[in-house]
Amino acid sequence: MFYYYGRKKQIAKYYPKPNYDTIIEPFAGSAAYSLYKDNWKKKVILIEKDEKVYDIWRWLIHDASENDILNLPDLKVGEKSSEFLHIVHAATKMAFHFKTIKVTSVLERNWEISKRVFGENLFKIKHWEILNKDYSESPNIKATWFIDPPYKGDAGLGYRHSSKLLDYGKLAEWILDRQGEIICCEGKEGDYLPFKPLIELTGIAGKVSKEVIYYRTDKNLQLDLFE
Numbered sequence: 167m168f169y170y171y172g173r174k175k176q177i178a179k180y181y182p183k184p185n186y187d188t189i190i191e192p193f194a195g196s197a198a199y200s201l202y203k204d205n206w207k208k209k210v211i212l213i214e215k216d217e218k219v220y221d222i223w224r225w226l227i228h229d230a231s232e233n234d235i236l237n238l239p240d241l242k243v244g245e246k247s248s249e250f251l252h253i254v255h256a257a258t259k260m261a262f263h264f265k266t267i268k269v270t271s272v273l274e275r276n277w278e279i280s281k282r283v284f285g286e287n288l289f290k291i292k293h294w295e296i297l298n299k300d301y302s303e304s305p306n307i308k309a310t311w312f313i314d315p316p317y318k319g320d321a322g323l324g325y326r327h328s329s330k331l332l333d334y335g336k337l338a339e340w341i342l343d344r345q346g347e348i349i350c351c352e353g354k355e356g357d358y359l360p361f362k363p364l365i366e367l368t369g370i371a372g373k374v375s376k377e378v379i380y381y382r383t384d385k386n387l388q389l390d391l392f393e
């Protein structure tokens with residue numbers, strides 16, 4: 167919904183379609199999978215531990231009107247901002263550690279795009295639920311679980327609640343205990359589940375990043391679409 171380091175907006179199309187009436191994202195971030203195509207029409211439950219990210223969702227879901235979105239001020243290069251919603255648009259994983267940021271042309275442009283995205287998509291999220299909790303406190307209901315934790319290793323270090331704070335062994339056990347369907351995202355260092363290659367992405371300066379996936383259709387079926 168908003169610009170976010172590690173969001174799945176560009177690659178949402180590569181993940182399996184949700185087969186259940188409910189989608190749960192226990193590591194919400196900007197929840198690109200839930201917003202993708204018609205996925206938003208389902209019952210969507212987001213869980214996010216970072217209070218500042220939770221506050222953005224709470225505002226968008228419960229408070230913001232289309233008029234509020236229209237009235238959001240533009241950002242101009244050289245200005246300063248201490249709003250976290252602006253800061254996440256700076257396109258750097260260090261954003262989580264800045265209190266104030268100087269607006270760059272990238273931030274100005276990302277913010278302009280996000281304002282348009284908010285305006286066009288606000289109605290889609292008004293029935294969603296957002297919880298400010300740890301992933302482990304998610305309700306274990308039959309659902310499509312889109313699980314996108316901070317990636318193991320360096321790639322997941324930027325977040326306020328980063329890869330350093332996660333016990334991936336415990337996370338793996340918790341993932342396998344989910345009811346319903348599991349889609350779990352990881353990067354090249356993901357080794358705690360039998361991940362399979364999904365796609366290789368070429369970023370700025372030709373840097374290739376590897377995306378892997380663990381997919382399980384249903385706890386009782388144990389089928390794997392990717393075999």
Ligand SMILES: C[S@@+](CC[C@H](N)C(=O)[O-])C[C@H]1O[C@@H](n2cnc3c(N)ncnc32)[C@H](O)[C@@H]1O
Nearest residue numbers: 172173174193195196197198215300301314327
């Ligand atoms: C890779 S990002 C999710 C990106 C998201 N899929 C998107 O499309 O924007 C991981 C998110 O998990 C959150 N997080 C980290 N540790 C958490 C925990 N223990 N419980 C819940 N959320 C957590 C981070 O704050 C971050 O927003």
